[in-house]
Amino acid sequence: MADAGLTALRQFSFTTRPYLAVDDATGAPIGLDDLDVRVGWMLDLISGAETELISRLWQSATFDVLAAGCDSHGRKLPMHGHVAAARLGWTPHYPDGVYVPSRVTRVVTAQAVGTLRALAYRDTAITALSARFDPATGRIAAPTTAAEYVPPGFARGVVRQLTARSHRTAGAADARLRITDMQAPPQTSAMARLSAADRQLAHMTVTDAVMTLTVTLPTTAAPTARAQWRRVRLTAAIPPHLHRRPISEWHLPTLVLDHRGLLLRCAATEAVPAADLTSGTTAVGVDWSPSTLGVAAVATQTPEGVVSDYRGFTYDDRGLGIKLARLQTEGQLLHRKAARLRRLAAAAPPAVRAQLEEKIAVLDGHRTAVGVKRAKINREMAFHFGCQVADFAAAAGATVIAVEDLTTLETRGHGHVNNNRAAQSARRQAVGALTHTAAGVGVTVVSVPARGSSALCPGCNEALSRPGGYHRAWCVQCKIGGNRDHVAAVNLAKRALLGRGKAVRKRGRNPRIRVIEHAPVRQCRDKMCPTPSRQRHRRVRRSAPAATPQVGVNQTKTVPAPQASVWDTVKPATPQGVTGSREVHTSPTPATSVVGSMRSM
Numbered sequence: 001m002a003d004a005g006l007t008a009l010r011q012f013s014f015t016t017r018p019y020l021a022v023d024d025a026t027g028a029p030i031g032l033d034d035l036d037v038r039v040g041w042m043l044d045l046i047s048g049a050e051t052e053l054i055s056r057l058w059q060s061a062t063f064d065v066l067a068a069g070c071d072s073h074g075r076k077l078p079m080h081g082h083v084a085a086a087r088l089g090w091t092p093h094y095p096d097g098v099y100v101p102s103r104v105t106r107v108v109t110a111q112a113v114g115t116l117r118a119l120a121y122r123d124t125a126i127t128a129l130s131a132r133f134d135p136a137t138g139r140i141a142a143p144t145t146a147a148e149y150v151p152p153g154f155a156r157g158v159v160r161q162l163t164a165r166s167h168r169t170a171g172a173a174d175a176r177l178r179i180t181d182m183q184a185p186p187q188t189s190a191m192a193r194l195s196a197a198d199r200q201l202a203h204m205t206v207t208d209a210v211m212t213l214t215v216t217l218p219t220t221a222a223p224t225a226r227a228q229w230r231r232v233r234l235t236a237a238i239p240p241h242l243h244r245r246p247i248s249e250w251h252l253p254t255l256v257l258d259h260r261g262l263l264l265r266c267a268a269t270e271a272v273p274a275a276d277l278t279s280g281t282t283a284v285g286v287d288w289s290p291s292t293l294g295v296a297a298v299a300t301q302t303p304e305g306v307v308s309d310y311r312g313f314t315y316d317d318r319g320l321g322i323k324l325a326r327l328q329t330e331g332q333l334l335h336r337k338a339a340r341l342r343r344l345a346a347a348a349p350p351a352v353r354a355q356l357e358e359k360i361a362v363l364d365g366h367r368t369a370v371g372v373k374r375a376k377i378n379r380e381m382a383f384h385f386g387c388q389v390a391d392f393a394a395a396a397g398a399t400v401i402a403v404e405d406l407t408t409l410e411t412r413g414h415g416h417v418n419n420n421r422a423a424q425s426a427r428r429q430a431v432g433a434l435t436h437t438a439a440g441v442g443v444t445v446v447s448v449p450a451r452g453s454s455a456l457c458p459g460c461n462e463a464l465s466r467p468g469g470y471h472r473a474w475c476v477q478c479k480i481g482g483n484r485d486h487v488a489a490v491n492l493a494k495r496a497l498l499g500r501g502k503a504v505r506k507r508g509r510n511p512r513i514r515v516i517e518h519a520p521v522r523q524c525r526d527k528m529c530p531t532p533s534r535q536r537h538r539r540v541r542r543s544a545p546a547a548t549p550q551v552g553v554n555q556t557k558t559v560p561a562p563q564a565s566v567w568d569t570v571k572p573a574t575p576q577g578v579t580g581s582r583e584v585h586t587s588p589t590p591a592t593s594v595v596g597s598m599r600s601m
Contacts, residue, residue, distance in 0.1 A: 008274040009248065010439050013267045016211065016236045017260070024214055024231035035232065036261045038217040043257060045100060045218070047190040049092035049108045054115060057090060058185045060178045063123040066116060081113030082106040082196055098222050101229060103201035110196035115186060122158075123179035125150050129158045130177035135166040151407050194252040195267075206250050209238045213253065213264070236264055246271045273442035277500040277511065280399025285492030286389060286434070287453065288404055288427055289485045291471075293317055293385050297489030298396045299521060301497045307524040308458070308493070312486030313392050320381045324425075327374050334367040378426035386433035394441045401438055402496030403431055404450035405512065435510060446503055447512045448495040454488040458521035480523050494521050 021030040030038075065088065069077050077084045082105075085091075092108045094100050128148050132141040140159060143149050150158075161182050194202040194215065202215040213234045220228055253266040281301045286294050297312040338360050345356040393401050406428055435445045457464055459478035464487065467474050474481035481487065499513035506512075 007271040008439075009269050010272050010436075011251075011267055011269050012436055013265060014239055014242065016239060016264050016266060018213070018234040018236045018262060018264065020235040022233050024233045030232060032261060035217075035234070036257060038219065038232070039255055039262050040257055041218045041221045042104070043190040043192060043255065044221070045094065045098070046104065046108055046111075046192050047188060049094055049100075049105075050112050050115075050188050051185075053090065053092040053108065053112045054188065055185045056093075057112070057116065058180055060180055062116060063120050063179065066120040067124060080196070081110035081117070085109035085113050095222065097224055099224050099226065099228070101201065101216065101226070103197040103216075107192055107194070107196045107201075111188070111191075111193055115188060119179060119186070125154065126158055126161075126177055126179050126182055129155060130162060133159070133162045135162075138163050138166075153407075190257065192255040194254065197252070202252055204250060204252055206238065206247075209240075209243055211236045211238055211250070211264075211266070215255075234262075234264075242268070272439045277400060277444055277446070277503055280397075281497070282396060282398040283400040283402055283493040283496040283500075284389070284393040284396060284398045285402045285448075285489035285494070285496065286404075287485045287488040287492060288425075289314075291485075292321065293381060293425065293427075293430060294389065295483070295485035295489050296389050296392055297486050297493060298398065299490055299493035299497060304522070306494055306497060306519050306521045308490045308521050309524050310480060310482055310486060310490060312483060312489050313389075314483075314485070315385055315388055317381055317385075320377050324374060324377055324381075327370050327377075331367055331370040331374070334363050334370065338363040338367070378429055382426050382430040382433040383437070385430050386435075386437040389434055390437040390441055390443065393438065393443050399443055400496050400500060401434065401443055401445045402448045402492040402513075403434070403445060403510075404453065404492065405447040406431065431510070445510050446496055446500070447510050448492050448499070449514065449516050452516075453491040453495075454484050456491065458487065458490045458494055459523075460520065461518045478523075490521060494519065 018032070018035070021032060021035045022028060023030060065071070066077075071077060071087050075087075077087065086109070090109060090113070092105060092112070128143075129140055129150060132143070132148075133139075134141070138159065140155065162177070165177075165182060200216075202213065204211060204213045206212075213236070214231055215234065216229050217232050218229055223229055247268050247270050249269040251267040251269070253264040256263045256265060282298060283300075284296050284298055286296050289295050292315050294315050295312050296315075297308065297310070299306055299308040341356050341360050341363070345353045345360070348356060389401065431445070438445050454473070455463055457475040457478055457480070459475060459480060462475065462477060464473040464475055464481070464484070466472060466484075471484055472481070473484040473487045495513060495516055498517040498519055499515055502515060503511040503513050
């Protein structure tokens, strides 16, 4: 484990909802419905100005400037988006007669520049791939230099765009294509990132498990003067799991409106134990499995070499994977129905077209609801998986958790349905959840190459045989084998141990090991991996009244079989209720926060 005296700072996010809103100047209470309306007015102004600015800047010259990273005078562009936009002269436009404070304009330009910077990489990749694209065969030539390399999954998406464009243009090939030639300006979400502003627009204080956010909101849909922007003080509860965490800084949230009203997406910085990759000798490998979300195994480096007991820990998704597969199939079916109705409506009479558009709207609503369900289940399963693997690594005394590099991991050879199902699993979200939970116990998550982890023997590095089918692996030379996912996890843990001294660190990403080194992994008879505790579930009791026995008759007592719910765990519910509800919290649980008042980022 890491040294207890060393700490590191990390950021994490959480959500909450305000349960009280008052006018900052007069102290008059504001209804939560009125608050949602006023926040919606500000979000409409921000999203409209952001969409107009991105559409006006959707030119090749914009991406040339962002790729170069310099302004017209050769000076390096600042990191902050609103400062870079001010230097380049990118100013949003608002409707005539509408007054918007300059701090709100900062939010608009920061979000617009962030979107354009994210698309600058795609513009460079499209230019490089279009030069090597053959419209006749629909294929791209191999890259000649390392700078032309593009991840295969990303390249396939660009090839589909290039193929569709060649069909529209009757096979005419252009020497240099840009992102502006391939697609329209992106659609942006209605949100307000307050971190781009200063205290004149918003500031926040946190005391006694209560967060107080003061933000300037319009009083009308089209404000015409400064007086129609007033400060509103919002009060929200900090989630109970953050009450005793060593939070060093609270950051300004992002305002979003959903079906329940105003949602605050907050971020904070806390101190966690610092981990050193080169200090530990035990690693846990996590292999993504098509049947379950992941499998973990332990490998230890000793003076005699790398050893492992080849006994893996298989994650139990509690039936959520089956539910996700069903929802995915349902969403695809709704998408196909809506697409067919759109094709029929294009050539239908006006009366029939109106009826078809109503049906299309219903199908789109159902598909959106299915997507929301899938997102909730994916988040729940990702964090449950992260907690299980982090506890497994901490019990094994590991300091490193090796996961497959998702940029090189591609699902193929399992059929269209299984490939699509595995590709849409929440693996990236699970990696983020695992990184967050593992950092709390001083364990570092590193990315290792995925190629050959399930096909090669950890001992002799030769190809494995499949005597018992796809899920079984056996090495004739080393006489070791078992579940192929467990063997793959041992390979990943070995790669992390051998290459931990050559890990590449980039800001905002997990450390990456790019070179595969081999050393024989000897099978150890001693038990190395801990036995995971079984998750006990609550008993589901039916509310049906018991039958009254007849007098004078001895009846056999029948005890029904206990039924377990995949949603409920043994963790007791918090007495405070659901965090972020619209009920007023009179006496919140006090927190041991490090700071009580924090400024913006």
